[in-house]
Amino acid sequence: MKAVLHALHTHAQRQGDAPALISPAHTLSYAELAERVDALANWLSQQGWSGPLAWLADNDIDWVVLDLALAQAGIAGLPLPPFFSEAQRQHVLADSGARWLISPDPRGQALPSTQLTALPLPHTGTAAPLPSGTCKLTYTSGTTGAPKGVCLSAAQLDATVAALDAAIGPLAVSRHLCVMPLAVLLENLAGVYLPLLRGVPVELMPLASLGMAQFPPDVPRFIGTLAASAADSLILLPSTLQWLVAATAAGQLRKSWRFLAVGGGKSAQATLLQAQALGLPVFEGYGLSEAASVVALNRVGAQRIGSVGKPLAHVQVSIAADGEVLVGGNTMLGYLGQDSASAQIATGDLGQLDADGFLTILGRKKNTIVTGMGRNVSPEWLEAEFCALPGIRQAFVYGDEQHGLHGLFFSSEALAANALLAAHNDQLPGYARLSGWQLLEQPLSVAAGEITANGRLCRETILSNHRLIGLGENT
Structure with missing residues (x-):
């Protein structure tokens, strides 16, 4: 100083x-x-x-x-x-x-x-x-x-x-x-x-x-x-x-x-x-x-x-x-x-x-998802890509070898969101495409412990709160 x-x-x-x-x-x-x-x-x-x-x-x-x-x-x-x-x-x-x-x-x-x-x-x-x-x-x-x-x-x-x-x-x-x-x-x-x-x-x-x-x-x-x-x-x-x-x-x-x-x-x-x-x-x-x-x-x-x-x-x-x-x-x-x-x-x-x-930063080491085909995928990369779409305010990507990759999204334009997500998903490399996703009615919240107040995802809490793996995804 x-x-x-x-x-x-x-x-x-x-x-x-x-x-x-x-x-x-x-x-x-x-x-x-x-x-x-x-x-x-x-x-x-x-x-x-x-x-x-x-x-x-x-x-x-x-x-x-x-x-x-x-x-x-x-x-x-x-x-x-x-x-x-x-x-x-x-x-x-x-x-x-x-x-x-x-x-x-x-x-x-x-x-x-x-x-x-x-x-x-x-x-x-x-x-x-x-x-x-x-x-x-x-x-x-x-x-x-x-x-x-x-x-x-x-x-x-x-x-x-x-x-x-x-x-x-x-x-x-x-x-x-x-x-x-x-x-x-x-x-x-x-x-x-x-x-x-x-x-x-x-x-x-x-x-x-x-x-x-x-x-x-x-x-x-x-x-x-x-x-x-x-x-x-x-x-x-x-x-x-x-x-x-x-x-x-x-x-x-x-x-x-x-x-x-x-x-x-x-x-x-x-x-x-x-x-x-x-x-x-x-x-x-x-x-x-x-x-x-x-x-x-x-x-x-x-x-x-x-x-x-x-x-x-x-x-x-x-x-x-x-x-x-x-x-x-x-x-x-x-x-x-x-x-x-x-x-x-x-x-x-x-x-x-x-x-x-x-x-170049690829993502967090502990967050890397290994797919069934043995490819390492950083969820932060996909989340950033999806959040760049119009109306997509929050994105959370998760998955494993058995279930593949899935997403959880909150959009301010819910009616158009599925079409936007589908179109962008099709443009991703095959190994990084989502098998399915859910649209949230309410955003991930600080009160629920799902994000910090400056917007960082609390991944374990989101997984626990939403019981995500293999449940309720739709495309």
Whole structure:
């Protein structure tokens, strides 16, 4: 974080009046941001608080001020994703041993330079100590169990930001709009730290204004907010990329973009090709929290659709004999309460490196389906392909050697869905075609434990809830 904080104070001296953070209520210049960060960092240091300090807040200026102040004060921060369930949140607070929860709650102790307050948390004394040098503690989303705490150092965060800065190079954007929660490490590093390092203003909108405060999201509101913004840079998920591409194709969104990064899951090649045809500068990437976020990225002059780009300069990527992607060079300090991380992370993802160094992610190793003909099929590939079809909002592919491949779909256009699915299914390679599928009357839900609040499939729960294998499929 030294590089980001140094850049902040350098910009404050050289272009102090330039906007750094822009929200609906206020614009903060670089000089004002540096002043607020300094004041809060000094106050935090005087309190004698030890990390991690947990906080829960909307996408706003105070979130960024607190984040930077904690780093400057040398106190480990624990941002809580707003999409975590109450049970997940309580698990994180207990597991981390956080002694304070910072939020807008008016009952707490006021923090200077912000409208945030701090409330003390019960101390059980059972939490594992943080590894030495921990700057940020981030928790995985927990699709198959309780979230795990990933401990990252300031040097690891700086390394990712510096590598992204070098990869993007001379590409200039005028403003970045954060459309993911700031507690998501990808948005935190690439959507806040990187623009601040480069002197680019960051626009912060409440998640409700983006239509992202509830599930399912409000897609028209999301598109409307993009249309009204002056930003020319976004970081997208595969789902939000589909919304943007569809709105652009329909003439509902007419903007000149400079940089549209997409990550967090596999994007359908059809969506990426449509984006290219529309002239949208979409760059797919890949990363994981255990490597301090971004590992590989397509970029101007080095792009291959269907791949996640070339590995960044701060990491080394290789492929194991069984096809698993291995990442070294910027690995985490470790999971909280577990041994230190090894020099190389087994990601659990299957991938390929081509002769030119482009990395392609095929799917999750543990999710691979072996068909009766002995072919390995990644369900994520098929799910991305089907979700690229008009009206298909959710897709879940499952199967085994005995029953073949099947699908579960939710569509906003149920009457047309079967015909669309059948036509696309016929275009797939023979070994990857579905033997049958079901259309859901209601979407897979967070409440039922079938998806996480940011849309990731909880496969075992879906299989259990819907009793899928061999039951009720139709074509």
